[in-house]
Amino acid sequence: MRTDTAEPVRLKDYRVPDHLIDKVDLDVKLRATATQVTARLSIKPNPKGRPDTPLVLDGDGLAARRITLDGVDLDLASGFVTPSQLTLTSPPQRPFILEIETELDPTANTRLMGLYRTGHAYCTQCEAEGFRRITYFLDRPDVLSVYTTRIEAEVSEAPALLSNGNKIAEGKIDGTSRHFAVWSDPFPKPCYLFALVGGDLGSIHDEFVTRSGRRVALGIYVEHGKEAFATYAMDALKRSMAWDETAFGREYDLDVFNIVAVSDFNMGAMENKGLNVFNDKYVLASPATATDADYAHIEAVIAHEYFHNWTGNRITCRDWFQLCLKEGLTVFRDHEFSSDMRSRAVHRIADVRTLRAQQFPEDAGPLAHNVRPDAYLEINNFYTATIYEKGAEIIRMLKVLIGDEAFAKGMDLYFERFDGTAATIEDFISCFAESAQRDLTQFSRWYNQSGTPLVSVTAVYDPAARTFTLDLSQSSKPTPGQPTKEPFVIPVELGLVAGEHGDLKLRAGEEDGASGVELGRGIIELTTPRRRIVFRDVPVRPSPSLFRGFSAPVRVEYDWSESDLVTLVAHDSDSFNRWQAAQTFATRLLLRSVEAVRAGGAPAYEPNFIDALRIVTETSADPAFTAQVLTLPGEADIAREIGQDVDPDAIHVARKALRAAIGHDLSQPLLAAYARLEDKGPYSPDAAAAGRRSLRNVALDLLVSGEIPEGVRLAAAQFASASTMTDEIAALGALSQAASAERETALESFYQNHAGDALVIDKWFALQAMIAEPGALARVKKLTAHPAFSLANPNRVRSLIGAFAAGNQTQFNAPDGSGYDFVADAVLELDRKNPQVAARLLAAFRSWRSLESVRRGQAESALRRVAGSPGLSPDVRDIVERSLA
Numbered sequence: 001m002r003t004d005t006a007e008p009v010r011l012k013d014y015r016v017p018d019h020l021i022d023k024v025d026l027d028v029k030l031r032a033t034a035t036q037v038t039a040r041l042s043i044k045p046n047p048k049g050r051p052d053t054p055l056v057l058d059g060d061g062l063a064a065r066r067i068t069l070d071g072v073d074l075d076l077a078s079g080f081v082t083p084s085q086l087t088l089t090s091p092p093q094r095p096f097i098l099e100i101e102t103e104l105d106p107t108a109n110t111r112l113m114g115l116y117r118t119g120h121a122y123c124t125q126c127e128a129e130g131f132r133r134i135t136y137f138l139d140r141p142d143v144l145s146v147y148t149t150r151i152e153a154e155v156s157e158a159p160a161l162l163s164n165g166n167k168i169a170e171g172k173i174d175g176t177s178r179h180f181a182v183w184s185d186p187f188p189k190p191c192y193l194f195a196l197v198g199g200d201l202g203s204i205h206d207e208f209v210t211r212s213g214r215r216v217a218l219g220i221y222v223e224h225g226k227e228a229f230a231t232y233a234m235d236a237l238k239r240s241m242a243w244d245e246t247a248f249g250r251e252y253d254l255d256v257f258n259i260v261a262v263s264d265f266n267m268g269a270m271e272n273k274g275l276n277v278f279n280d281k282y283v284l285a286s287p288a289t290a291t292d293a294d295y296a297h298i299e300a301v302i303a304h305e306y307f308h309n310w311t312g313n314r315i316t317c318r319d320w321f322q323l324c325l326k327e328g329l330t331v332f333r334d335h336e337f338s339s340d341m342r343s344r345a346v347h348r349i350a351d352v353r354t355l356r357a358q359q360f361p362e363d364a365g366p367l368a369h370n371v372r373p374d375a376y377l378e379i380n381n382f383y384t385a386t387i388y389e390k391g392a393e394i395i396r397m398l399k400v401l402i403g404d405e406a407f408a409k410g411m412d413l414y415f416e417r418f419d420g421t422a423a424t425i426e427d428f429i430s431c432f433a434e435s436a437q438r439d440l441t442q443f444s445r446w447y448n449q450s451g452t453p454l455v456s457v458t459a460v461y462d463p464a465a466r467t468f469t470l471d472l473s474q475s476s477k478p479t480p481g482q483p484t485k486e487p488f489v490i491p492v493e494l495g496l497v498a499g500e501h502g503d504l505k506l507r508a509g510e511e512d513g514a515s516g517v518e519l520g521r522g523i524i525e526l527t528t529p530r531r532r533i534v535f536r537d538v539p540v541r542p543s544p545s546l547f548r549g550f551s552a553p554v555r556v557e558y559d560w561s562e563s564d565l566v567t568l569v570a571h572d573s574d575s576f577n578r579w580q581a582a583q584t585f586a587t588r589l590l591l592r593s594v595e596a597v598r599a600g601g602a603p604a605y606e607p608n609f610i611d612a613l614r615i616v617t618e619t620s621a622d623p624a625f626t627a628q629v630l631t632l633p634g635e636a637d638i639a640r641e642i643g644q645d646v647d648p649d650a651i652h653v654a655r656k657a658l659r660a661a662i663g664h665d666l667s668q669p670l671l672a673a674y675a676r677l678e679d680k681g682p683y684s685p686d687a688a689a690a691g692r693r694s695l696r697n698v699a700l701d702l703l704v705s706g707e708i709p710e711g712v713r714l715a716a717a718q719f720a721s722a723s724t725m726t727d728e729i730a731a732l733g734a735l736s737q738a739a740s741a742e743r744e745t746a747l748e749s750f751y752q753n754h755a756g757d758a759l760v761i762d763k764w765f766a767l768q769a770m771i772a773e774p775g776a777l778a779r780v781k782k783l784t785a786h787p788a789f790s791l792a793n794p795n796r797v798r799s800l801i802g803a804f805a806a807g808n809q810t811q812f813n814a815p816d817g818s819g820y821d822f823v824a825d826a827v828l829e830l831d832r833k834n835p836q837v838a839a840r841l842l843a844a845f846r847s848w849r850s851l852e853s854v855r856r857g858q859a860e861s862a863l864r865r866v867a868g869s870p871g872l873s874p875d876v877r878d879i880v881e882r883s884l885a
C-alpha cells in the first residue's frame, strides 16, 4: 500500500513560469563539510506568466543561512523557507534581487546529485533536479539565466577551479591559503546545465580552431598520473568538433571547452555548458587497460556530450517531458558520427543489437512508456533506452521518410528558429513538416504511443502472372495506460532478392497499391493497419529482404523458408539484412531447441544454418561483420522472442549447444581466421584493427565452446601473452566458460596484474558475475566483501550486481528465488545511499511477468518485499509500483 501521496507531474499541466531569473551570481566557498553558497538571483515577473502569483523556489535538503530581498534581511524564523521550498507569497511586481546563503556538506552527499566529493575533487551534477540541492531556484529547464560563478578553495586542496563559460578572473586571497577563480557564461542556460569543479587534478591541453577561426582551448582533467590515458578522448573531442561543423554546420561558441573525469558518477557523462563532467570510464583508455569496445564507447560519449552543445544547450527542453528532444536527437547525432568514423554497416548492427537488448524489453514490460511521456513521478527514472535509443530511431526514420535533403533543411531550420530557446517536440517536428512540405501529424504518434509495433508480412508469388504480392499489416499490444493504439507511419525499406542474381528491379504502380511509394529507394510506407502491394514482372520467386538497415523500430514476422534465409545471408545487397537473416535463422533454431529441451529432448541441429555461417566466415572480406554474424542473439533476446512462460535454463542449454555446434563444425575456418588475423605491427584502436581482433576473439570463444583442444590451448596462450585488454579479457572470458582449476588461476592472475586499476577490476567483477553456473551467486556475494568493491561507487555496483542481474539470466532467475532476493536486498541497502542507482538496478526485474510460473512467483515476492519496505525513495517506489501494477 502506498504511504506517500506523491502526485505525478503531467505534461498537460504545463504552464509558463510566472517568474524569470535573468541573472545568477554564485559565490561558492568550497569546504569539505561546510561549503558556503551565496546565490544572487535577478528575478522578475514573467510578462507571459500570471501576475501577482507567489514565487516558489525549489530546494532539496537545503539549509538557508541568510536571505535578503533587495538588500533587506528576511526573517528565516518566519517559516517562508523549508529545506525543500522558499516561498515569497507576494513578491515585488518588478525586477528584484534575492540573495540566498546556503551551507552544504559535500562529503555527506552520497546521492551524487548537487555538490559532492569524488576522488580529489569537488564536483556538481545538476540534471535533472540537482541544482536545488545547491541553492533555492526555479529548477525547471524553461528558466534560462546568465551565470557568473566565483569559486574559492584551499590552494592545496583544489588548485583547479572550473565552471561554465570563460574564466574572467583568478587570484590568491591575501593572508590565507585560499584562492579563487571567476567564470562567466554568456549563454543563457537552464540550471541543470550549471557545473563547477574544484580539485587537485592532472590535465592535458590542446586547441581547436573553428571554421570561422575561433581558437578554442581544450582541457581534459583527470586523476594525477592518468594524463596519458586521456589522449584518445582528446582526439575524439577534436574529431567531434570538426564533424559537427561539416555534418550539421554547428560551430563551437566559447573560448574554452573543458572535460573533467570523475570516478563517482551516476550516469555516463553530463553536457554542462563548456564543462562536461564524465564518468572516468568514458575518458580513460590505454591499449593495456581498455578494450576496443571501451574505445568505441569513449568516442561515442565524448561526441554525444559535445553535440549537446547545440542539441540540448543552445536549444534546450521546455520541460522534462521533452527529454527526448535533446537525448534522442543527440544519440542520433552520435550514431551518425560513429558511423562516419567507423564502418556504417557494422555500426548499424551494433546499434540495433543495443536497441533490441535494452529498449525492446522495456517496451514489452510494465515499465513501457512513450518516447515523450505524459506523466512521471520521478524524472530520474526516465533516462531510459526508450527516450535515448528509440528517440534516436524515430529521427532516423524521419530521415528515411523525407530523404536526406529535406532532413538537412529541417535541421537547419530548427537551429535557426529555436536557438536560445527551450523547445518542444512539436517545435522540432514542425521544422521537418515545413522542409518536407508534408503533414507529420500521424508520424508524431511515435512520440505518444508506447510499445514495439509488430509488422506481419505474407507473400504470394504467381509464376504465370509474374507477380509477387506482399500483404503487410501492423499491430501493437496494449502497454501501461494504452489499451489500444492508432496506426503508426512505418517506412519499410525493402528489396526482392533473386538468389545469386541479387536485387530485382522493383515495379509496381498506382493500381498495385503502390501510391506514395518510393520504389527507386525501395521504400514503402505502411500508414494503415494493412496494405497490399503487387510487384510486376517478377521472373522468379524472390526472397524478400524486409526493413533493410532496420528502417523502423518494429518487430517483423514473415515466414521465410530456410532457403530464403540462406539466400539472404549470402546475397542480400543490404549487409544489415545479411546479418539479420543469420539472426532470424538462429532465433528460429533456438526457439525450436528451447522447446525440445523443455520436453526433455536434445537441442535442434541444422546443418544449413552452420553452412550459411561457414560461407560468411570463408568469404566475407569484413572481419567485424563476420564477427557479428557469428554472434548469436543473447539469452535475453531469445527470452523476449519467446515472450511468455520463459525458462531461462532451457534457453541457456539451447544457446550453449548451438555455440558448441558452430565451434565444432567450423573449427577449421575459425582456426584459419584466428591465425590469419593476428595483430602485426603497433596497436591501433581504429575500426579495421578492432574488427580483426573482434573476429579473432569470437572465433576463439566458439572454438572453446566447441571443446576444440587447440582452441583451449590458444585461449590459455593468448591470456598469458596478450598485449591488449581486448585480447586479455576475451581470453579470460573464453577460459571462464567452464569450471576448471585453470579458470580460477587465470582469474587470480588477472586480479594480481590489475589490482588498483578500478576500471579494469570492474571487468573482472562483471565477468565473474556473468558465469552461468550455480556457484555464481555465492561468488558475487563473496566479491561484495572484496576490498575493491564499494556500494558507494556506481561503476562498482553496475559491474558486479548490475552485471549479475542483467547479464546472468540463469542465475539471477534461479528458480529458488535466491538471485532475486540478493538483488532486492542490494536495492534496499543502496536506496539509502543513492536512490537513482538503486532504482536502475531494480529495473532488472522488468521482464518478470514473462517468466514461467515458479520464477514469476519468486520475482513477484521479491518485488513485493521491496514495495513493503519502509522509507523507500521516490525513485525506487516509482519503479517497484510500476513493475507490480
Ligand code: PHE
Pocket (backbone or CB within 6 Å): 125, 127, 128, 266, 267, 268, 269, 270, 271, 304, 305, 327, 383
Ligand atoms: N544528460 C546526460 C547525457 O545524456 C545524462 C545524464 C542525466 C547525466 C542525468 C547525469 C544525470 O548526456
Ligand code: ZN
Pocket (backbone or CB within 6 Å): 304, 308, 326, 327, 330
Ligand atoms: Zn545526452
